[in-house]
Amino acid sequence: MWKSSLLLCLILQTGETSVQELLARIEALEKRVQELEAERRPPVPPAPAPPAPASLNAGSHNGSDPQQAALPAAAALPQYPSLELRGFSDIDFSGSDQKGTHSGFSEGQFTLHLVSALAPKVNFFSEITLSARRDAxxxxxxxxxPEVERAIVRFDQSDAFKVSFGRYHTPINWWNTTYHHGQWLQTTVSRPEMVQFGGQFIPIHFVGAQIEGTMPARGLNLNYNAGVGNSRGPILSRPADFGPTNNTKAWLANLSARPSHARGLQFGGSVYQDRIDLSPGQNFREWITSGHLVWTRETPEVIAEIANVTHRDLAGLLPVSHSQAFYIQSAYRLPVANRVWKPYYRYEYIHIPKSDVPFRTVPSLSGSTIGIRYDLTEFAALKFEYRNFRRPPDSTRVNSAFIQTSFTF
Amino acid sequence: MRRFIRFVIMMGLLTACCGLLLEAQGTSGGDIAVVVNADVPIGNLSFDDVRRLVLGDKQYWPGNLRVTLLLRAPVARERDVVLRKVCDMNEAQFRQYWIGKVFRAETASGPKIVYSNDMALSLLSSLSGSMAFMDSGAVPRNLKVLQIDGKLPGQQGYPLR
Known part of the structure; x- marks a missing residue:
């Protein structure tokens, strides 16, 4: 036993020494490269570099330009415009006992995210998706x-005041503005039903203008958004990209806090008001209130959101209707096997009363989702998920199973 | 037999001591200083502000000067201390955090990666509003070092070490 202990000590010591030697060699080589580059290139100018033509960089996963690896400091100075590109995608396998469905593979959305700094305080953000469809x-x-999911140009005045224009993911729902179309970012295979793409309960997109900002507020770290834009289009699941459908503007306000002393905690609420014109004579005032409470540290991860949608007939002929939806999701990053396993559970609920005319095609729902996420690498994950949903009016339970590999590139 | 056992114990202890010594050499070093471009209009930061700067939640200095965060590449001790002490994250979590941050359109880019202290110094002198983390022993005298909660590197209670 003593012999094996001694051998272990010697191996550990040798390994440590090798690492130290390697680090020292890396340091020495870095210095030598710098010296050689300094000999070959002019010294760094004191002023920022002049504007250069647009360059297309794949954003590296350590948050910087990977091409800097071989460049001297002068080349790391900002250039405008500077376009960076990142992608997300997923491949899915699903099976269900729902009548009329088939089990098999499907290609998820192919998402491209483009960011370009146009000036030190002016940035452009865009998200483009390619979605496989039967009729596309x-x-x-x-x-x-193809779809332009987001296209936003933003002017920053300070942390507390930023103005932007464009097509957004409506910031009245935490999930909608945190994960966007990056399936790899979210723990689960799919989004909650209340914010499903193509869904109607929450307006997923918003076309207009916004002001936003953050304030320390004595460690409370307040974030706000306020926006004005076009009303939802005649198809509720789509924004009025092409132009307004009426002269009434939709508006929204959002306030959330991320206290410093409880890092990972976020809570907040939003309001959204709109006018929906379904057809001549069928006009409704829409009023959405929502709230979220989130704990983003992964041990555990808790996400809870609730929303209430009120529809009031502007002619006063129909009763006022209130529809509610909420979900609560919990996950835990297991402290074993390099922390690559993350089991999760989500319960979600949607209640649409029959009196809610604008939501007459939106089904109520009660269901559970249980699954586990396995992080294959830093940038790819495998998810196994089982869902059990019940939808009125027949309340038949539907069981489904999903396997998804999602990644960023 | 007893002599042999004693010899083995002594050798084991000696080896362990050598290992600990090497470990200490590998991880020791000066405090990590927060150094900034001369035009940054403050001299003191709260630890919470340092965290908000590193995590991109604070993108402007007072006077609306844009922050350019310079961070050493992985493996460097400066980066390791910042990730561990300031962000409470490992390398993978930090990278994933910044992917999400940019994707949410909260900022246009992540920290600029510097591959040596010389590169950091070069950029610090030329980039207005820039900020870097350097071993306090490697900071030239003419460089502006920020206090954290009123403490400079080397003082008792300095958080980045």
């Missing part, structure tokens, strides 16, 4: 449907 090809054949 030529002549209604299967194909990919």
């Amino acid at each position: 090809g030529l002549g209604g054949a299967p194909g990919f449907n």
